[in-house]
Each structure stands twice: as C-alpha cells, then as structure tokens.
Amino acid sequence: MPIEEAVNFLKDVPPFQFLNETVLKSIAGSLSMEFYPKDTLILKQDSSPSKTLRIIKKGGVKVFKITEDGEEVIVDYRGESDSFGFLSLIGKDRQATNVVAIDDTICYLLSKEKVLKLLETNPHFIEYFLKLHFTKYIHETYSEMQTKSQRLGSSDRILFRTQIGDIARKEVVTVNEEVSIHEAAQVMAKSKISSLIILDENNLPVGIVTDRDLRVKVVAKGKDTNEPVKSIMTLPLMKIDARDYCFEAVLKMMRYNIHHLLVIKDGNIKSVITNHDIMLLQGSSPMSLAKDIESQMTMDGLIPVSKKINKIVGLLLKEGAKADNITRVITEINGRLISKIMEFAEKKYGQPPVQYSLIGFGSEGRKEQTFKTDQDNGIIYANPSTSTEAEEAKNYFSDFTSFVTESLIKCGFPPCPAGYMASNPLWCQPLKVWKKYFSEWIHTPTADAMLKSLIIFDFRPLYGDFELAEQLRNFLFTMLEGERVFHGHMANKIIQNRPPIGFLRSFVVEKSGDHKDKLNLKIKGVAPLVDIVRLFSLERGIKETSTLERINALKDKHTIVKEYADELDHAFDFIMLLRIHHQFEQIEAGKEPDNFINPNALSNLEKKTIKDAFHLISRIQDLIIERYRNMIL
Numbered sequence: 322m323p324i325e326e327a328v329n330f331l332k333d334v335p336p337f338q339f340l341n342e343t344v345l346k347s348i349a350g351s352l353s354m355e356f357y358p359k360d361t362l363i364l365k366q367d368s369s370p371s372k373t374l375r376i377i378k379k380g381g382v383k384v385f386k387i388t389e390d391g392e393e394v395i396v397d398y399r400g401e402s403d404s405f406g407f408l409s410l411i412g413k414d415r416q417a418t419n420v421v422a423i424d425d426t427i428c429y430l431l432s433k434e435k436v437l438k439l440l441e442t443n444p445h446f447i448e449y450f451l452k453l454h455f456t457k458y459i460h461e462t463y464s465e466m467q468t469k470s471q472r473l474g475s476s477d478r479i480l481f482r483t484q485i486g487d488i489a490r491k492e493v494v495t496v497n498e499e500v501s502i503h504e505a506a507q508v509m510a511k512s513k514i515s516s517l518i519i520l521d522e523n524n525l526p527v528g529i530v531t532d533r534d535l536r537v538k539v540v541a542k543g544k545d546t547n548e549p550v551k552s553i554m555t556l557p558l559m560k561i562d563a564r565d566y567c568f569e570a571v572l573k574m575m576r577y578n579i580h581h582l583l584v585i586k587d588g589n590i591k592s593v594i595t596n597h598d599i600m601l602l603q604g605s606s607p608m609s610l611a612k613d614i615e616s617q618m619t620m621d622g623l624i625p626v627s628k629k630i631n632k633i634v635g636l637l638l639k640e641g642a643k644a645d646n647i648t649r650v651i652t653e654i655n656g657r658l659i660s661k662i663m664e665f666a667e668k669k670y671g672q673p674p675v676q677y678s679l680i681g682f683g684s685e686g687r688k689e690q691t692f693k694t695d696q697d698n699g700i701i702y703a704n705p706s707t708s709t710e711a712e713e714a715k716n717y718f719s720d721f722t723s724f725v726t727e728s729l730i731k732c733g734f735p736p737c738p739a740g741y742m743a744s745n746p747l748w749c750q751p752l753k754v755w756k757k758y759f760s761e762w763i764h765t766p767t768a769d770a771m772l773k774s775l776i777i778f779d780f781r782p783l784y785g786d787f788e789l790a791e792q793l794r795n796f797l798f799t800m801l802e803g804e805r806v807f808h809g810h811m812a813n814k815i816i817q818n819r820p821p822i823g824f825l826r827s828f829v830v831e832k833s834g835d836h837k838d839k840l841n842l843k844i845k846g847v848a849p850l851v852d853i854v855r856l857f858s859l860e861r862g863i864k865e866t867s868t869l870e871r872i873n874a875l876k877d878k879h880t881i882v883k884e885y886a887d888e889l890d891h892a893f894d895f896i897m898l899l900r901i902h903h904q905f906e907q908i909e910a911g912k913e914p915d916n917f918i919n920p921n922a923l924s925n926l927e928k929k930t931i932k933d934a935f936h937l938i939s940r941i942q943d944l945i946i947e948r949y950r951n952m953i954l
Contacts, residue, residue, distance in 0.1 A: 324349045327429065330378060333925040334402045336449035344443070353430045354378070357422040364406060364420040371406035371416060373430040380426025384418050398423070400827055402925055410436060485570055486563030489584040489592035495520050498527065498551035505550040506535055516581045516593055519554045526590060528554030529581055560585050561594070568646060571599055575611045575653040607633050607650050614657045620665055620728055627658055627732035631692055635905055644691075644897035645869055652688040656783060662728045663784045670721050674713040675751075677702035678785040679725075682741055686779040687851065688867045691901045692914050695737045696729050697776065699748035701755055701789045711751075718749050741776060752789055756796050763800050766810035774811065775852065778859065781866045798862045808860055812949040815852040816942045820935035821845045828920040828932075836917040842903070843916035846896040846931070849938045850889065853945070857882055868893055881944055885937065892934035899931065 327349035331337040337345065357363055357380070364371055366387060381400040385393050396418055399405055409416045410433050439446045495518045496505050509517050509532065519528040530550055538544060538553040559579055561570055563586035570582055574596050584592040596612070610629055617623040633654065637647045663679060683697035684690050700718060705711035726736060726744040736742060743749045750758075758777075762770035778797065782790035801807065821829035821840050830840050840846075851868050858871045861878045865871050872889050875882035882889065904914035920928060 327352050330429075331376075334376065335926055335929055336443075336445040338925065339445040340443060344439075348431065348435065348439075351432060351435050355428055355430060357426045357428065359422055359425050361422045361426075362419065363422060363426075363428075364409065364416050364418070366416060366419045368416045370412060370414070371409040372433050373406060374404055374410055374433075374436050375406050375428040375430055376404045377401055378427045378429055380422060380424040382426060383421050383423050385421075386418050398823075402929075407436070411440075483567045484563065485561055485565050485567060485582075485584055485594055486586060486591065488567070488598055489563065489594040491593045491595070491598075493518055493583075493590050493593055495526070496550060497522075498554070499549050501547050502535075502539055502544070502550050502553060503546035505530060506539075506546070509535075515595065517550075518558070518583060518590070518593070519550060526558050526583060527551075528556050528558050529583070530554045531581060533580070555579075558583055562586070563591050567599060568642075568650075570594060571607055572649055572653060574599070575607065575650075575657065578615070607636075607654060611654055611657050614654070614661055617661060620662070620731065623658070623661055623665075623728075624731050630654055630658075630733075631905075631908060634692060634901065635909070638902065638905055644894045644901060647901060648689050648691060648897070651690055655685070655690055658732060659729075660784050662725055662732070665728065666721055666724050669724060670717065673702070673717050673721070674710055675703040675705060676786040676789065677718070678787060678789040679743065679783045680780045680790055681783045682777050682780050685783075686781045686866050688781070689851075689897070691897070692904050692908065694734070696726065696734050697737055697741050698743050698783070699741070699777075699780070700743045700750075701793060702749075702751050703786070703789060704751045704753050714751070718743075719746070722749050752792060755793050759793070759797050760800055763804055763807045766807050771810055771814050775814070775855070779855065779866050794864055798864070801859055801862070808856065809949045809951075811856050811859070812945050815849065815856060816946055818844070818849050818852070819942065820849065820938045822932060822935045822939070830920065831917070836915075838921075839917040839919050841916050842896060842900045842918055846934065847893070847900065849942070850893045850896070853938070853941055854882075854889065854893075856945070881941060881948075885941060888937050889941075892937050895930055896934055899927070 324346060328342075328345050331340075331345055331349065337348070340348070355375075363375070363382065377399060379401060381398060382405060383398055384396040384405060386396060387393055405420055436446075491514070492512075494508060494512050494514055496508055498519050498521055500508075505517055509515070509530075516529055516531045518526050519530060521527045528551065530553060534553050534555060539546065544553070559573060559577055559581075560583045561573060563584050573582060574580060580596045582594050583590060584594055610626070610633055613626050613629070614623065617626060630651065634647060634651065637650060642650075659679070667673075678701050679698060680686070680701060681698050684694055685697050700722060702714055702718065705714050722743040726742055730736060741748060758773075762774050766774075780790065780793075823829050828840055830838050854868050854871045854875070857863075857875055857879045858865070861875060863871055863874045863878070865874050869890060872882060872886055872893075876886045877883065899918070900916060903916075903918050907914045920931075923931070
C-alpha cells in the first residue's frame with residue numbers, strides 16, 4: 322500500500338491531522354487495508370473485542386444493536402474519514418454493537434498496539450477518543466476558522482485578548498459627595514483628569530462626574546457652583562472587573578451610552594478606563610462607530626454612517642471573535658441606529674398621543690443579527706382612553722411608521738417580504754389588541770398561528786416605553802401556563818425541520834436551482850436550534866430572548882438542556898460563526914450575502930463539527946418527539 326497516499330489521506334482526518342509528518346509516516350507504514358462488499362458484517366455484537374481501529378477510506382457503515390426483543394436500534398451511520406471499533410479495541414468487554422457495510426467499503430486498519438502508543442504520546446488522541454468530541458474539538462475548529470479570518474487582514478485581536486487591568490492606568494481621584502461643584506472642578510483641573518469619582522459618607526463610590534457633566538449640567542444651565550457635587554453626578558456608577566477583556570468594556574459603554582468605567586480589582590477601586598483608552602488601544606473600534614451614529618443630526622447624515630456596520634463585522638472576525646461576541650456588538654450598534662431614527666421620527670411628527678414601544682421580532686428580537694437582515698418589528702402603544710384618542714393614535718402611527726420603515730430601508734435594512742413591520746397596521750396596535758393576538762394564537766394553534774408565534778414570541782423592546790413590552794411578556798407567560806396543547810403544536814412544527822444528514826452521514830443538499838449542491842445554514846442549522854431552545858423557554862417561563870441566554874437560563878430548569886447545554890451552546894455559536902464567515906467573504910467579493918454554503922468547501926474538521934451539530938439537533942428532536950408523543954402528528 323502506498324505510504325504517501327495514506328499520509329495524504331490522514332492529513333485531513335481528525336485527530337490524525339494534528340500529528341506531525343514523522344508520526345504520520347510511521348502510522349501509514351503500519352496500516353493495512355481491507356475491502357468489505359456491501360452488507361458485510363464487519364463487527365458482530367457480543368463477539369470478541371476488535372483488535373484494530375478501522376478508518377473508512379471509501380464507502381460507509383451502519384452501527385446498530387439488537388435488543389433482547391429482537392428489535393434493531395440504529396446507533397449511527399459513519400462515512401468517509403470516520404472510524405469505528407475504538408471502544409471495543411481499548412475495552413475488555415465484548416463488542417457492543419454490530420457494524421455492517423451499507424456500501425462497498427474500504428478501510429484502513431490500525432493495530433491496537435499503535436493506537437495505545439498514540440494514546441500515550443499524543444494528547445489529541447486522548448481528547449478526541451476519550452472525551453466528548455463536540456465540546457472539545459469545537460475549539461480546534463474555531464482556531465481553524467480564525468486562521469481564515471486573519472487572511473482577510475492583519476490584526477492582533479486586541480479587544481479579545483487584552484484585559485482591562487492591562488490598560489487601565491489612570492489614577493482614581495475622589496471627592497466626597499458634599500463637596501461643592503466649584504471645588505470638584507478645581508480638583509479635576511489641578512489633576513488634569515476628565516472624570517471624578519464621588520464617594521458617600523462611608524467612602525463608597527456612588528457616582529461619577531465628568532467634564533461633560535460640567536459643560537452640560539453646570540455651564541450650559543447656569544447652575545450654582547456652590548451646590549454639592551452630588552447634584553450633578555451620574556448614577557449609577559458603572560463598574561468593570563480588571564480581569565474582564567476590553568471587549569466587555571466596549572459593550573458596556575455602548576449599551577449605557579457612557580464614556581467612563583470604574584475598574585475594580587479584588588474588590589477595590591483600581592482605576593478608571595475611558596472610551597478614548599479603548600480607541601487608542603485598537604486604533605479603531607465599534608465605539609467610534611457608535612459615537613459617529615450618536616453625533617448625526619439628520620437622516621442624510623445617518624445613511625452613510627450606517628454603511629460602516631459591515632466593516633465592524635469584518636474587524637471583529639479579524640480579531641478572532643466568536644459569533645456571540647459579534648452579534649452582541651452588532652445588536653448594540655443597530656440599537657443605537659434605530660434609536661436615532663426614532664428620534665428623527667418624533668422630531669418630524671411631534672410627540673405621539675399615547676405612550677408606545679417599538680419592538681423587534683425574529684433575529685432582531687433575539688439579538689442575533691449579523692449583516693443587515695430584513696426588518697422585523699412592530700409597535701405596541703398604550704390603550705387609548707377615548708375613541709378620539711384611538712383615532713389620533715391610528716393616524717399618527719400610520720405616517721410615523723412609514724417614515725421609520727423607509728428610513729431603515731435607506732440604512733440598508735430591506736423590508737420584510739412577509740410584512741412583519743410596524744408600517745403594517747396589523748403589527749402597530751394598542752396593548753389590548755396584542756394581548757388578543759397572543760390569546761388567540763395560544764388557544765387556537767392553527768398553522769398560521771404557529772408561524773406567527775415562532776416569529777413574534779421572540780420580541781423585545783427597542784425604543785420607547787419598555788414597560789408596555791414587559792406587560793405584554795408577562796401576559797404571554799400567564800397565558801402559556803399549563804398550555805400543553807399549544808406546546809405540542811409548536812413541538813410538531815419544530816420536528817418537521819430535520820437536519821440535512823443522509824444515511825452515509827453525507828450532507829443532504831439542494832438538488833437543483835441557483836443553490837444546487839449547497840445547504841442552507843440558516844434554515845437547516847440556525848433555525849432548528851433557535852426553535853428547540855424557544856420551545857423549552859416557553860415551557861419554563863424563561864423571559865430571555867437570546868438563544869444563548871435562554872440556554873444558560875434553562876440549565877437548572879430543564880432536564881434536556883441540563884444534559885446538552887454545552888453542546889447546544891457550542892453548536893449554535895459554531896453554525897452562526899460559519900454563516901458570518903461565509904457572508905463576509907461574499908460581501909468582500911462584491912456578492913449579495915446569502916445562507917447557502919457548499920459542504921465541499923469546508924475543511925474536514927469543519928465538516929466533522931457541523932455534522933456533530935446536526936446530529937445533536939436530531940437527538941434533541943427525537944427527545945421532543947418522545948416528550949410530546951401523544952401530540953405529534
């Protein structure tokens with residue numbers, strides 16, 4: 322058998338691909354090869370343990386067990402580059418399963434002696450075969466994808482590797498809250514600092530005063546400088562741990578629209594970090610874009626700024642960010658952009674006749690947007706007290722929401738093809754109508770009601786009176802209590818979208834059309850995970866809308882999630898990251914981004930990881946079928 326051919330094959334097969342050339346040649350020199358015609362029983366249940374590890378070069382096998390009742394239980398299908406016989410080889414027990422060739426199959430055989438030696442000398446083999454493949458090797462896959470990202474441009478991944486404590490060197494200067502504004506300003510001037518930490522009578526930090534506070538709250542308003550400094554301090558005082566990474570500081574500053582954070586180390590005040598420190602660290606950052614958005618005074622000025630959002634995604638990819646990092650930053654930036662548009666709308670049409678809240682659905686509601694996606698939003702407004710007020714509200718929001726929709730289009734957010742937008746009168750309604758919608762969907766779970774529930778039950782407030790959205794969410798969970806029939810209908814909808822894996826563990830791809838030989842990562846990868854976690858969240862009354870936040874909240878509240886939490890977390894983040902990489906590469910090439918990838922373009926490790934993710938989805942869907950057995954159609 323040609324050694325070079327075996328070496329080239331193993332270079333793309335985990336975990337052999339992590340071995341050096343010398344070790345690979347040694348392994349290849351000891352390999353033998355066997356051919357198994359279709360339907361050959363290669364390993365037999367309850368027979369003596371296997372003496373070799375078999376690596377499939379071509380073809381495929383079915384792994385199954387025969388129960389005491391004579392029933393065949395399929396354990397797995399394995400194809401090219403997969404292996405079998407490992408547990409039997411290293412164990413003292415008899416062979417636990419049957420392994421049958423489901424096609425003409427060729428395998429490389431590696432002796433027990435060689436396998437044991439590799440386990441002793443190579444940590445990758447121990448990790449791969451003796452630990453959970455998915456949760457361990459996801460990190461190797463991330464590393465491989467980050468290498469691809471770095472080809473897109475140079476970066477030191479500064480935001481994600483630099484701890485706050487490494488750059489927070491500004492000395493903390495404090496004054497008591499009863500000190501006058503005049504005295505506080507003198508302290509700032511003498512110390513040449515832009516912020517001052519305010520202490521209470523117990524010498525605990527309770528607020529911060531910045532040079533901006535002096536300009537806006539004192540100078541601009543002619544405030545008496547003899548008043549105590551506590552009258553102009555900003556509350557609450559936002560803190561960050563010195564061990565956190567700078568990325569977390571960026572998020573906090575954008576989320577709370579602040580420029581200073583108090584740095585805490587081992588429970589004590591260490592320093593103050595500013596947005597200027599972050600910008601100097603990186604040269605450019607999401608903070609600069611958020612500030613640019615905030616400074617715009619007209620829609621014409623906002624439009625070109627919005628075009629820079631895609632560049633931020635590229636920047637984060639180059640820095641080695643995981644999908645969760647990217648979506649959190651983009652959520653904050655998009656939120657800032659939407660808020661600015663809403664401010665322009667209120668300025669144009671005046672204050673509304675009733676309180677309202679703009680809410681986001683779908684990926685926007687889940688805080689999982691990447692590159693700009695379709696608009697998915699609606700408006701909840703307070704119940705009008707009179708028919709006149711109701712008519713005023715209807716007329717006001719008709720023009721108002723049309724302006725918002727058109728403005729979002731100008732900023733690169735296309736309209737929703739299905740019309741899930743606030744400019745559609747269906748999704749711009751008083752609170753009582755929204756409650757009626759939810760009640761009808763839950764009590765009469767038709768196919769249309771289920772579709773709307775899957776989209777809209779992920780809502781979250783984006784702007785306005787958040788209390789209205791909170792009232793609607795509380796109503797939703799009150800209505801869902803004990804509604805097993807509704808949950809059953811949702812479960813039935815979820816299990817119909819099965820992962821695209823065939824009998825030979827090959828990918829099931831599009832057979833024709835523009836996306837022939839490709840698979841849809843959004844529909845077949847992201848969507849089933851989102852749907853599964855949403856179902857479990859609605860079962861347990863979890864109010865978080867982000868998929869990863871829901872998984873974390875469910876760990877101690879749902880038996881299935883408790884068992885699979887880490888795998889769900891990794892699967893979702895990996896598929897999202899793969900999707901982001903794909904779309905960014907398309908944008909860089911001047912193409913319109915989509916969700917279709919060619920599996921043949923993936924590395925073996927990426928294929929392995931995404932197959933594991935699909936099998937995880939399939940396992941949990943089977944558990945859902947069992948959970949709702951009497952309700953699944």
